[in-house]
Amino acid sequence: xxxxxxxxxxxxxxxxxxxxxxxxxxxxxxxxxxxxxxxxxxxxxxxxxxxxxxxxxxxxxxxxxxxxxxxxxxxxxxxxxxxxxxxxxxxxxxxxxxxxxxxxxxxxxxxxxxxxxxxxxxxxxxxxxxxxxxxxxxxxxxxxxxxxxxxxxxxxxxxxxxxxxxxxxxxxxxxxxxxxx
Numbered sequence: 001x002x003x004x005x006x007x008x009x010x011x012x013x014x015x016x017x018x019x020x021x022x023x024x025x026x027x028x029x030x031x032x033x034x035x036x037x038x039x040x041x042x043x044x045x046x047x048x049x050x051x052x053x054x055x056x057x058x059x060x061x062x063x064x065x066x067x068x069x070x071x072x073x074x075x076x077x078x079x080x081x082x083x084x085x086x087x088x089x090x091x092x093x094x095x096x097x098x099x100x101x102x103x104x105x106x107x108x109x110x111x112x113x114x115x116x117x118x119x120x121x122x123x124x125x126x127x128x129x130x131x132x133x134x135x136x137x138x139x140x141x142x143x144x145x146x147x148x149x150x151x152x153x154x155x156x157x158x159x160x161x162x163x164x165x166x167x168x169x170x171x172x173x174x175x176x177x178x179x180x181x
Contacts (some may be wrong), residue, residue: 049086082122099138111150121162
C-alpha cells in the first residue's frame with residue numbers, strides 16, 4: 001500500500017514538473033497565436049487538458065492565466081473538440097476565478113459554437129452543457145450580465161435538427177431562466 005501511494009505521488013509530481021517545464025516553452029506561442037496551426041493548437045490543448053486533470057487546483061490556479069488563452073483560442077467551429085469543452089467545464093467547476101476574467105469572450109464563443117451548424121453535433125451539445133456549467137458554478141453577479149445573450153442564443157438552439165443538442169439546450173435554458181429568481 002505504501003509503495004502504491006509513493007508511486008501515485010511520483011506520477012503527480014512528474015506531471016507537475018512536466019507542466020512547469022512546458023509553460024515557458026508554449027508561452028510565446030500563446031501570445032503570438034499566428035504561429036500555431038489549428039491542428040497543433042488542438043493537439044496542444046488536448047495534451048494540456050490531460051495533464052491538468054491530474055494536477056492539484058493550486059497549481060492550475062497559479063498558471064491558469066497563461067494556459068487559458070490557448071484553450072479559449074481553440075473554441076472555434078473549425079478547431080473545437082469535445083476534449084476542449086470538457087476542459088472548459090473542468091476549469092469552470094474547479095477554478096472559476098480564472099474563467100471569470102474572460103467570461104464575456106467565453107460565453108460568446110460557447111454561444112457561437114452551440115448555434116453554428118458547421119460544428120459537430122457532440123461539440124454543440126457540450127458547448128450548451130458548458131453554458132449550463134457557467135450558470136451553475138459562477139456567481140450570479142458575473143452571469144447576470146450574460147443572461148440575455150445566452151437566453152436569446154439558446155432559443156435559437158432549441159430548433160436544432162439533432163435531439164441531443166435540443167435536449168441539452170432545454171436543460172440549459174431552464175437553468176439560465178432560473179437565474180432571475
